[in-house]
Amino acid sequence: MRIKSVLAVSLAAFVLPVAAAAAQVTVDITKVTCREFLLGRVVSTERMALWFSGYYNGKRGATMIDASAIKPNASKVQDYCGLHQDETVMHAVEVLFGVK
Numbered sequence: 001m002r003i004k005s006v007l008a009v010s011l012a013a014f015v016l017p018v019a020a021a022a023a024q025v026t027v028d029i030t031k032v033t034c035r036e037f038l039l040g041r042v043v044s045t046e047r048m049a050l051w052f053s054g055y056y057n058g059k060r061g062a063t064m065i066d067a068s069a070i071k072p073n074a075s076k077v078q079d080y081c082g083l084h085q086d087e088t089v090m091h092a093v094e095v096l097f098g099v100k
Helices: 002-021 034-039 045-060 067-083 089-097
Strands: none
Touching: 034 045, 034 067, 034 089, 045 067, 045 089, 067 089
């Protein structure tokens, strides 16, 4: 049950601001490139980092999120993406943190 709560909060933090800014917009996260992530073209980099944290923690069955790790992990993704701008962000996260 806690996983659903964590994912719901993460999803809400990601979707609600997007919905307010541009109604009826959906995003296929699997196709977001590092370039788009760095430029904040889809949503802000911070919101996307939070979404990825919730998504991958949920996939691992982790019900607790280390909030202090989100910023450093997001910085790692930003550094990687700066060197691999044509890759997807999901691929970057998988490479950096060994998750699928």
